[in-house]
Amino acid sequence: MEKMEWIAPCHFGLESVLKREIQDLGYEIVQVEDGRVTFAGGMDAVCRGNIFLRTAERILLKVGSFRAETFEELFERTKEIPWEEYIPQDGKFWVAKAASVKSRLFSPSDIQSIMKKAMVERLKTRYRIQWFPETGSSYPVRVFLMKDVVTVGLDTTGTSLHKRGYRPVAGKAPIAENLAAALIMLTPWKRDRILIDPFCGSGTFPIEAAMMAANIAPGMNRSFTAESWTNLIPKKSWYEAVNEAQDMIDDNIEADIQGYDADGEVLRAARRNAEEAGVSHLIHFQQREVKDLSHPKKYGFIITNPPYGERLEEKETLPRIYKEFGDAFRKLDSWSAYMITSYDDAERYFGKKSDKNRKIYNGMIRTYFYQFSGPKPPRQKK
Structure with a gap:
């Protein structure tokens, strides 16, 4: 070929x-x-x-x-x-x-x-x-x-690949699906580890993580411009790719993926989106303030997109939100946290200097992906 x-x-x-x-x-x-x-x-x-x-x-x-x-x-x-x-x-x-x-x-x-x-x-x-x-x-x-x-x-694509087809309903400031997937991939999270998003909004981080855990290809339930280019691409090539994606799905897995948000309305949207993506059975959504963030187990991951304060009325609440987030995280003493934000004072109010940060453009907004690394779990004895 x-x-x-x-x-x-x-x-x-x-x-x-x-x-x-x-x-x-x-x-x-x-x-x-x-x-x-x-x-x-x-x-x-x-x-x-x-x-x-x-x-x-x-x-x-x-x-x-x-x-x-x-x-x-x-x-x-x-x-x-x-x-x-x-x-x-x-x-x-x-x-x-x-x-x-x-x-x-x-x-x-x-x-x-x-x-x-x-x-x-x-x-x-x-x-x-x-x-x-x-x-x-x-x-x-x-x-x-x-x-x-x-x-x-x-x-060859048409509508951008971040439109997986599962999110007709988006929250106030949704993160693009492909950006959420990339950020998860930048962390050491694997499907046998706990993952929580305490600002989950319309559920993008938990849904993308669950799709990775179940090995669900992101584009298998949507169409593409080049599907009609029969002068260039045989229909057989599309069928083969979809069949490959179907064969790879591993739906019978156990996962501990959770999404919290203070807004009950956006959580309803998140649940609908998870159902559309075929991963609702892998995610637990709950209405919960960030100050109530907790988990009984150790060595979990927080991956999240907290409010940036792009709207003027939100800016006043940011110090409190980031402080509550930081206070709750410190109680999870063996956990790792990863957050993407454009808020300049994020580390200051979070109360901790990140181990690493990475500059990423979210659309035209310059953001930083702050990484707070916890200890690695002990190796399982064979």
């Missing part, structure tokens, strides 16, 4: 997690850059990547990369790409998104317009037609300019 290059964008700061995931699927890493990982694989890679990768935002088929400092260069080099090898005569095609960093060409709308014209010109000469019906499958294009180097990809 011919190898292609595939680009998987992700949250800035989490490239290493995505790289490891791709390698675990058996694909070769070509390049790791800020916010994206490029890998090589056959057409099975797009199906398995979309279905199995927990931390990617989407999968792009890389169709070209070139240097362009003027719009004329952008037009001509885009026109050189063999678009007819990807887009059929009735295909619907457009430049869905353009992003530019440290490049002479920086207007997204102009980049999109000029590239679309170049694609039309190329396909007009190849198909010997003047007008395209665009009644067939969709072939959205995404382009990224970095220091005048243009990277062009066809978007």
Whole structure:
């Protein structure tokens, strides 16, 4: 099977997690850059990547990369790409998104317009037609300019991969599913260890952890743009990937995963979301204030997304919330805690300096993933 290059964008700061995931699927890493990982694989890679990768935002088929400092260069080099090898005569095609960093060409709308014209010109000469019906499958294009180097990809995913399909109801400040999964993967948590989220909101951390514990592939219950690209990807490849995902599910496990929140309404949403994800039997949700956080067992994990205070009225309550969280955590003397927040005084009011912190961009918000490591449990005697 011919190898292609595939680009998987992700949250800035989490490239290493995505790289490891791709390698675990058996694909070769070509390049790791800020916010994206490029890998090589056959057409099975797009199906398995979309279905199995927990931390990617989407999968792009890389169709070209070139240097362009003027719009004329952008037009001509885009026109050189063999678009007819990807887009059929009735295909619907457009430049869905353009992003530019440290490049002479920086207007997204102009980049999109000029590239679309170049694609039309190329396909007009190849198909010997003047007008395209665009009644067939969709072939959205995404382009990224970095220091005048243009990277062009066809978007195989459509709606971002963080939309697993289980969360029609979201809390006040939901964390994206792929970001939650990546943060869990940055910790040593495994399915035989306790996990609690004391600010669980709509349940994303507990649900993602439960899906990992049961080996449920995140994309197995949703659809993708490239499923209709029968000119490129055989339907059989999609069926095989879904069957592989089905075979891997291990639903008969025991897990101690808990989600607490002070708001009963969002907990109802969390329970519905867990049911949609097929993991409600693995999670215990409870209405509980953070000051009442406790557990009788040792060596557990707290992984959470406490309030940031992005809204002005919330800012006044943050010192109390973080102090109560820190006081409760100190009573769990053998536990580890991991929290993502943009609140500058998080450590101060939590009352403890983190062992590590990692800068991560949650959308446009700069956040830190604070890590408070507890002791490792003693080894089990054989």
